[in-house]
Amino acid sequence: MSLKSRLLGLAFAAADALIEVDDKAQVTFALGAGPVAGQTSANWIGRPLIELLAPSSRPLVLDALAALGSGGRSEPLEILADCGDGRVRRAVFRAFILPELAPAVSCALIYDGSAFELLHEDAASALSDAEGFLALARDSLSGKTGAALQRLAMAFIEVQGLSAANDAANERVAARIGARLQLASHDGVSAGKLTTNRYALIRDAGDSRDLDAEVREAGLAEGLTLTSRTSEVAVGSDALCALRAMRFAIEGCLKDNNAQPELSFADSLSRTLKDADRFRGIVRDREFALFYQPIVDLKTRAVHHFEALARFGQAGGPAPAIRMAEELALIESFDLAVAEKIVHRLRQPGSGLLKIAINVSGASLANDAYVAALLRMTATEPENRRRLIVEITETAALADIAAANRRIGALRDAGIKVCIDDFGAGSAAFDYLRGLSVDTVKIDGALVRGVEGDARTRTMIGHLVELCGSLEMTTIAEMIETEDAAQAVQALGVGYGQGWLFGRAEAEPVTIAPVAQRARRQGVVDAWG
Numbered sequence: 029m030s031l032k033s034r035l036l037g038l039a040f041a042a043a044d045a046l047i048e049v050d051d052k053a054q055v056t057f058a059l060g061a062g063p064v065a066g067q068t069s070a071n072w073i074g075r076p077l078i079e080l081l082a083p084s085s086r087p088l089v090l091d092a093l094a095a096l097g098s099g100g101r102s103e104p105l106e107i108l109a110d111c112g113d114g115r116v117r118r119a120v121f122r123a124f125i126l127p128e129l130a131p132a133v134s135c136a137l138i139y140d141g142s143a144f145e146l147l148h149e150d151a152a153s154a155l156s157d158a159e160g161f162l163a164l165a166r167d168s169l170s171g172k173t174g175a176a177l178q179r180l181a182m183a184f185i186e187v188q189g190l191s192a193a194n195d196a197a198n199e200r201v202a203a204r205i206g207a208r209l210q211l212a213s214h215d216g217v218s219a220g221k222l223t224t225n226r227y228a229l230i231r232d233a234g235d236s237r238d239l240d241a242e243v244r245e246a247g248l249a250e251g252l253t254l255t256s257r258t259s260e261v262a263v264g265s266d267a268l269c270a271l272r273a274m275r276f277a278i279e280g281c282l283k284d285n286n287a288q289p290e291l292s293f294a295d296s297l298s299r300t301l302k303d304a305d306r307f308r309g310i311v312r313d314r315e316f317a318l319f320y321q322p323i324v325d326l327k328t329r330a331v332h333h334f335e336a337l338a339r340f341g342q343a344g345g346p347a348p349a350i351r352m353a354e355e356l357a358l359i360e361s362f363d364l365a366v367a368e369k370i371v372h373r374l375r376q377p378g379s380g381l382l383k384i385a386i387n388v389s390g391a392s393l394a395n396d397a398y399v400a401a402l403l404r405m406t407a408t409e410p411e412n413r414r415r416l417i418v419e420i421t422e423t424a425a426l427a428d429i430a431a432a433n434r435r436i437g438a439l440r441d442a443g444i445k446v447c448i449d450d451f452g453a454g455s456a457a458f459d460y461l462r463g464l465s466v467d468t469v470k471i472d473g474a475l476v477r478g479v480e481g482d483a484r485t486r487t488m489i490g491h492l493v494e495l496c497g498s499l500e501m502t503t504i505a506e507m508i509e510t511e512d513a514a515q516a517v518q519a520l521g522v523g524y525g526q527g528w529l530f531g532r533a534e535a536e537p538v539t540i541a542p543v544a545q546r547a548r549r550q551g552v553v554d555a556w557g
Contacts, residue, residue, distance in 0.1 A: 161220020473507025
């Protein structure tokens with residue numbers, strides 16, 4: 029065919045570039061502009077067509093070529109063209125066969141928008157799993173603020189109709205869906221396969237592309253009739269919170285999938301973001317209550333101190349809210365709000381004998397802010413520091429135990445005692461015992477429950493008490509509900525006990541323990557000792 033005829037073909041295609049490929053999809057002719065300004069298509073000749081495309085676009089283009097058969101034209105296909113410099117550019121691809129050129133195929137490219145950097149090039153050819161998608165999302169959103177974030181949305185797609193008997197077909201259709209979703213993402217790569225039938229991507233909030241239609245077309249290419257449901261949640265103006273909320277929602281939804289299969293990721297994420305806003309408001313306005321549960325000396329049954337436990341209105345126990353706050357990096361402000369309330373309580377008339385333990389998440393010890401703030405709160409009344417104990421919970425693990433220990437040292441140097449809470453409940457318990465210099469270890473209730481009838485448990489607790497004693501640490505056993513359990517842990521050398529046997533959490537500290545068979549000084553609040 030003459031150059032003139034090819035130029036007519038280019039004009040017919042109304043394209044920025046015209047490419048001709050042979051039956052092996054090798055470029056035999058190219059005319060027009062490359063995806064970067066000033067770049068020509070002349071150096072494409074002799075290269076495989078797929079080398080001109082981003083990895084996520086290659087299977088789509090090869091599918092379109094294979095579907096042409098001996099004639100006809102493909103539907104317009106949105107792809108990413110490889111700029112050759114680490115960037116890509118969106119383009120519309122069309123393939124058609126001119127009878128006089130068969131079996132060669134003519135391909136037209138129409139560029140759309142400017143070139144941009146493709147993140148995670150190594151992940152672009154295969155759809156990431158849930159963890160990989162979160163990493164892609166983190167990189168995709170990092171550095172963006174304000175209006176740039178407001179223009180993005182997280183879309184979630186739930187697919188129905190996958191083959192129950194053909195895993196190979198499901199894998200092929202998943203690859204097709206993944207390639208289409210990557211192209212629909214705002215950067216060409218921020219899409220992931222969260223479960224067998226659930227996908228997610230970050231895309232432009234104003235993108236009107238029908239993702240459900242993309243899923244249907246991917247299914248039809250493999251002979252499957254698929255349906256899907258797509259929902260979106262705006263990223264908002266806080267990238268860190270959005271990413272943390274996304275992780276929390278995805279993990280929660282995966283965990284609850286069997287119990288609530290109808291719950292979508294978008295529903296879960298939207299709920300998480302609303303809960304986060306509500307939690308911020310509760311902390312800001314101090315709209316939570318503190319209840320006080322006694323901890324007694326097991327020998328005298330006199331109240332030694334109280335643990336302050338948060339309550340959120342009708343919701344009761346705070347565990348779900350605390351877990352969410354830790355995941356969304358909201359816990360430090362809450363821990364400080366609790367400390368502020370307790371310091372204020374210690375200043376009240378008649379509180380001179382009260383000693384109170386407050387919980388602090390391991391996440392709050394990740395930097396110096398919590399310790400510095402607590403020391404500032406008590407700077408004018410250093411005697412109150414001796415009436416405080418900080419219980420380190422293991423719900424959020426300490427990433428840097430050595431650094432946390434330095435912060436704990438600052439508290440102890442100021443006179444504030446420190447306790448490892450819930451020892452035995454998590455995998456980091458012995459790491460904490462080895463790496464943290466503390467005053468007290470609280471034995472988790474799961475170990476204490478049934479101790480009176482379980483010889484193995486008694487052996488474990490006995491050795492733990494001996495170890496703590498050698499490290500000059502006292503011990504507290506929690507969740508003591510019967511007199512037999514109290515006597516069992518006391519016999520093992522545990523110094524203090526907490527549980528319903530000695531009193532439930534009350535709105536005001538109750539200094540007289542309900543069980544006083546062994547009390548020598550009933551109602552007296554012991555010194556720290």
